[in-house]
Structures are given as structure tokens and as C-alpha cells.
Amino acid sequence: PQRIIIDTDPGQDDAVAILLALASPEDIEVLGITAVAGNVPLNLTVLNARKVCELAGRPDVPVYAGCDRPLRKPLVTAEHVHGKTGLDGPDLPEPTMPVQAQHGVDFIIDTLRNEPEGTVTLCPLGPLTNIATAFERAPDIKSRVKRIVLMGGAYFEVGNITPAAEFNIYVDPEAAAAVFASGVPITVLPLDVTHKALVTTARNEAFRALGTEVGIAVAEMTDFFERFDREKYGSDGAPLHDPCVTAWLIRPDLFSGREINVEIEVDSPLTRGMTVADWWGVTDRPANAFFIGDLDADGFFDLLTERLARL
Ligand code: BDR
Ligand code: CA
Numbered sequence: 001p002q003r004i005i006i007d008t009d010p011g012q013d014d015a016v017a018i019l020l021a022l023a024s025p026e027d028i029e030v031l032g033i034t035a036v037a038g039n040v041p042l043n044l045t046v047l048n049a050r051k052v053c054e055l056a057g058r059p060d061v062p063v064y065a066g067c068d069r070p071l072r073k074p075l076v077t078a079e080h081v082h083g084k085t086g087l088d089g090p091d092l093p094e095p096t097m098p099v100q101a102q103h104g105v106d107f108i109i110d111t112l113r114n115e116p117e118g119t120v121t122l123c124p125l126g127p128l129t130n131i132a133t134a135f136e137r138a139p140d141i142k143s144r145v146k147r148i149v150l151m152g153g154a155y156f157e158v159g160n161i162t163p164a165a166e167f168n169i170y171v172d173p174e175a176a177a178a179v180f181a182s183g184v185p186i187t188v189l190p191l192d193v194t195h196k197a198l199v200t201t202a203r204n205e206a207f208r209a210l211g212t213e214v215g216i217a218v219a220e221m222t223d224f225f226e227r228f229d230r231e232k233y234g235s236d237g238a239p240l241h242d243p244c245v246t247a248w249l250i251r252p253d254l255f256s257g258r259e260i261n262v263e264i265e266v267d268s269p270l271t272r273g274m275t276v277a278d279w280w281g282v283t284d285r286p287a288n289a290f291f292i293g294d295l296d297a298d299g300f301f302d303l304l305t306e307r308l309a310r311l
Pocket of ligand 2: 008010011039126
């Protein structure tokens, strides 16, 4: 299995991404989960990460608190999408598993230094603050990372928090710029692909029909999460952004993309956080990311439903 650290700001879609990873031990070994401020403040993302591990029956997964604010800008949150708790929808019990004493950034640094070089994949599902901080404090770890597989950015689909920017990149553009300039191989799951992973009513009913605690909780999470897209955009259901990351690790054949150059706008007040993606190769800037553009949505939801059934 691929050994990963999930860096996350749960978030209903983050929760489903974590559940998919924990349901797939033959493909993925989760070394730890580091929480970051994003969809909601850090205290809530830490709490939600623990709730999700317990929902999966995995209180043994170590959960760490990371950075509570972006590198330079004040924190922007997304309660308008995820609800006040960040995980509105299901009524999950208060977790009893501990939060680890170590800071999330130190856990990332130590893990990369202690594990064999090129064996640990980082999976950021929120703003890139923890990852950029780890790289800044310990530049030696960059060459030890196998790959970064992240949800963030957009090209054709442009922005979901401003007209130009996707939420995760917008919240901490300086961190994103540092990560994209790090030289570590990166796979990007942008809005271009996640907006094709829509939880239609039928797909949500398939989760509920599992009849398990996890299946019902996931259906309730997406019920809540999708009211936003349905009401606001009349879309066919909510995009399940973050699970695209863990699904790509398991079934990359369900996705397609291009090796391209991606730069992050950090200065412009109008377009800050924009992922300037050279999809058409119109510059000679070297490729620094595998930018995914498409997926087999039915294959993705089949995989997800099948795996969630195991929990
Ligand atoms: C991203 O922003 C968050 O609200 C979601 O959890 C996802 O990671 C989508 O833009
Ligand atoms: Ca997220």
C-alpha cells in the first residue's frame, strides 16, 4: 500500500476522502492525519478529523493539530458551504480518541525524515499552510516526499470563492506558491475534475442504502453539503472534491490530465489565489504538476460506494 499523510480541514468532502482511505488498506496506509485551519477554525477541524476516524472504527489513527492560520493573510472560512461545525449533517458522537501532543508540522517533518526516502505521499485536502511550513522549516524533507496529491485550484472552472480562485489555494496563496515551487512531484485535483464528481440523488441513495452507520452518515453529510450547490446553482448535486485525491491514489486509471506548469497568483487583489495553469502549453515554463481534467464519474462513485460498504 501507499503510505500517506492526510492534511485536512474537515469538511464533509474531506470526511469522505478520509473514509475512502481508511476503507482501502490494500491500497493506502494512513500514517497520520494533520488538521489545518480552512473550512472552519482549527479546533473544529481537529475535532471533526477525530469524529471521522471514530466513525470509521479507527481511533488508532493519530490525529495532529497543525497551523491555525495562513502564513500571511487572515483566515477565511467556509461555513456557508459546510455549516457552523464544518461537518453539519450527521449527528456524530463526541470523540474520545486523543489529539496527539506533537504539532502537525513536526509530525510531517519527523515522518519524512524517519521513513525511507521516496515512500511517503502527502495528501493535502485544505489550505497548504502545514505543508509549506514544514518545507520552510525543514527543506531537507522536500526531496524525501514521494509525491503530493492535492485538491485545489482550477483552470476552466476558475473560482468558487472568488471569480478567479478556488478555496484551498485562495485561503493561503503564499503557502500554495511555495508548494508549487518546491520541486516535489505534484498531482492536482482541481475544480475541473471535482465538478464532475457530483453526488446526484441516485448516488446519494446508494450511500444510504448501504444501511451502515458510515453509509448513512455519508448520505447525511452529502445531503447537507449539496443543498448549497443545488440551491445556489441548480446543479445536479454537490461536487465531492476531496475524495478525488484518495480515489486517484487507488484508481488513477479513472482520471486523465496533463503535465503542465502551474503558478500561483499571490499579489493581485482581484485574482489572488488563482492557479495560472498553462493547460495549452503557451509558455516555456517547465511542468511542475500533473493537472487532472477529467474522470470517469460512474467508476468513481462505484469505487466509493463499494469501499465505504466495508466500514
Ligand atoms: C475545497 O474547499 C473546501 O471547502 C472543500 O473541502 C474542498 O477541499 C473545494 O474548493
Ligand atoms: Ca477540504
